[in-house]
Amino acid sequence: MFLNALSELIQGASTPSISPIWQRDILSARSSPCITCTHNELLVAFLWKCRTIVLDLHPEEIVHLTYLINIRRKSFNFELPSRYYGNAFITPAALSKAGLLCSNPSTYICS
Template sequence: MIKEMTEKSFFFGPTEISALRRFVPEHLKGCTTFEVLISSLWRCRTIALQPSPEKDMRLMFFVNSRGKFNPPISVGYYGNCVVLPCVVSKAEDLCNKPLGYALQLVMKAKASVTEEYVRSTMDLMVVKGRPHYKTDSTYIVTNLTRGGLNKANFGWGEAIYAGPPNDDRDIPGLFSMYLPSTMLEFLCSIRM
């Protein structure tokens, strides 16, 4: 299944985000654009892959944990300070329940990232190492809208587009990037 995937880029401007938000239930209206977008993409990707209804489908996304510590990480610290909470759902539920189902799972996972969660994740990685993902059921998304890629200038002007690298031998077909774009508001590159 992984070898049959193809990469596509989708541009999401205010009109597209507004259309997605119409499916958000009232009690979840405080969700971020990123949360509603990745919830929608996770559902759509799962539907497209047509997994067994009982298969556990996973969504992982990077969460900045710099502000989770007390005292906070020092200003000027340069290094990774992220964790990847994992959301799990049976494929049948993800495909058949409304968007609010997936969105609520994403928001709950994001809210669960506390100092204790980050420290526990660090301890686990020291003890167990860095485990490989189940590539047939995992979807990983990173939000790079504030990463400064749209301001990078390599001598020929500011960037108008960026995308994922083609070298994905370690985790083929399961990684997407949410990037700023001058063409429209945001770009999400996804492999389906």
């Protein structure tokens, strides 16, 4: 949206066709949710475990997993205003000792 608005201004428009709004407060941080059911979409967790095994890290070393999820078109308890230009993503994260991650079944990652 930002780049489209910039392009419109460069091409001579006096204002962008979609006026930006600034409502960063709608994406404020909250407490992490508790997992209450089994999730079968754990490809990232599986890759994290396999990577850790291949690296042959010390069992006590802490390994991290962080990735981005775009929430702009996701279905949550809120809806972003159509004119919201800002970033809309979350960064779930997990950490574990390498030994625990490698020696436990995949269900360990999900708990």
